[in-house]
Amino acid sequence: MGQGRGSARVSLGLVVGVAMLCLLAQMQPTLAALYTVGGPSGWTFNVQNWPRGKPFKAGDILAFNYARNAHNVVAVTSRGFNSCTAPKGSKVYQTGRDRIRLSRGVNYFICTFPGHCKGGMKIAVNAA
Ligand SMILES: [Cu+2]
Numbered sequence: 001m002g003q004g005r006g007s008a009r010v011s012l013g014l015v016v017g018v019a020m021l022c023l024l025a026q027m028q029p030t031l032a033a034l035y036t037v038g039g040p041s042g043w044t045f046n047v048q049n050w051p052r053g054k055p056f057k058a059g060d061i062l063a064f065n066y067a068r069n070a071h072n073v074v075a076v077t078s079r080g081f082n083s084c085t086a087p088k089g090s091k092v093y094q095t096g097r098d099r100i101r102l103s104r105g106v107n108y109f110i111c112t113f114p115g116h117c118k119g120g121m122k123i124a125v126n127a128a
Contacts, residue, residue: 032101033060037123042066043073043111046120056127058104068096071111071121075100081108081124084117102127 035054038047042065064073073093074086086092092112093100100109104127111121 033057034063034099035060036063036065038065043071044121045116048120048122048124051123051125056102056125058102058127060102060127062100062102062107062109062125064093064098064100064109066096068094071113071116073098073100073109074112076108076110078106078108078124081110081122084110084122086110086112104128 033056035056037043038050041047044066066073074080075091075093076086080087080090100107102125107125107127109123109125110117113121
C-alpha cells in the first residue's frame with residue numbers, strides 16, 4: 001500500500017518537473033542575445049554592413065570592442081547617424097569594452113573621432 005502512495009508522489013513530482021521544463025523552454029527565446037559588433041575585428045572602419053540580416057531583438061546586447069585611444073561609441077539619432085554628428089548630450093561610451101542594451105526600433109551608433117563615421121564607423125541596428 002505504501003508503495004502505491006510513493007509512486008503517486010513520484011509521478012506528481014515528474015509532472016511538476018516536466019511543467020517547469022516546459023516553462024523554461026518557453027522562456028528561452030526571450031533571453032537576451034549578445035552580439036560582438038564587427039565580429040573578430042571589433043568596432044572599426046567599414047562595419048556599417050555588419051548588422052545586415054541579424055535578428056536583433058529589444059534587450060539584446062551589443063558588445064563594442066576597440067582600442068579606447070583610437071575610437072569611441074556614441075548613441076545618436078537618425079539625423080546624427082546620417083550627418084555623422086553627435087547632438088549635444090549624446091551618450092558617449094569610451095571604455096573600449098562597452099556593452100549596450102538595444103531598445104526596440106532602430107538604434108544608431110557612430111564613432112565621433114574625426115573622419116571615422118564618414119569612413120564607415122557607424123551602424124544602424126533595428127531591434128524587433
Ligand atoms: Cu573610430
